[in-house]
Amino acid sequence: EDAISVLDPTFLLNKEDWEKVANHEHKGKGKKYILCYLMQSKINDTSALCLAKKMSNKTGMPIIKICRGLTSILWGKTIYIPTVEEWLGLFMDAEYIITNSFHGMAFSVNFNKNFTSFIEGDPMSGRNSRIYDRCKDFGLLDRIQVVGSRNEVMTENIDFSKVSSVLEDLKKES
Numbered sequence: 001e002d003a004i005s006v007l008d009p010t011f012l013l014n015k016e017d018w019e020k021v022a023n024h025e026h027k028g029k030g031k032k033y034i035l036c037y038l039m040q041s042k043i044n045d046t047s048a049l050c051l052a053k054k055m056s057n058k059t060g061m062p063i064i065k066i067c068r069g070l071t072s073i074l075w076g077k078t079i080y081i082p083t084v085e086e087w088l089g090l091f092m093d094a095e096y097i098i099t100n101s102f103h104g105m106a107f108s109v110n111f112n113k114n115f116t117s118f119i120e121g122d123p124m125s126g127r128n129s130r131i132y133d134r135c136k137d138f139g140l141l142d143r144i145q146v147v148g149s150r151n152e153v154m155t156e157n158i159d160f161s162k163v164s165s166v167l168e169d170l171k172k173e174s
Helices: 015-019 042-059 084-093 102-110 128-138 160-173
Strands: 034-038 063-067 077-079 096-099 115-119 144-146
Touching (some): 015 084
Parallel strands (some): 034 063, 034 096, 063 077
């Protein structure tokens, strides 16, 4: 029998399910911010943070980062090792998300957030393939930026009605 691709479990719950456990303490009086969730490499982090800085300069929104190391200490407010509840709240409350993580992309989609996802090398190989495959399913390949190829601020909003329809079909299949 042929194998089928199923959704990562994080896609199987909806926003309301995640909202039940989210902590919104970082939101701060309704202020908009750009969230950077960076997990993979210094080169990738630098490209993502350069884009975040461009976007911040263009929009006036501050940058909040969730990251694993000290490579980006000078780039906005940094949050190290948030609780799951805080992490969810940061994603839910962000105006825009810049990430290099599959789960960063997944929760951007779950919470209907505009995003840019950075990858290194071949978009269809290794750890990139999960991001590529799901963005392809959702019609969001334009949200992927390959490190070193382009570094542009995405100003168009995602049509999440189309994305949500595809996601619901994939949930049933999964």
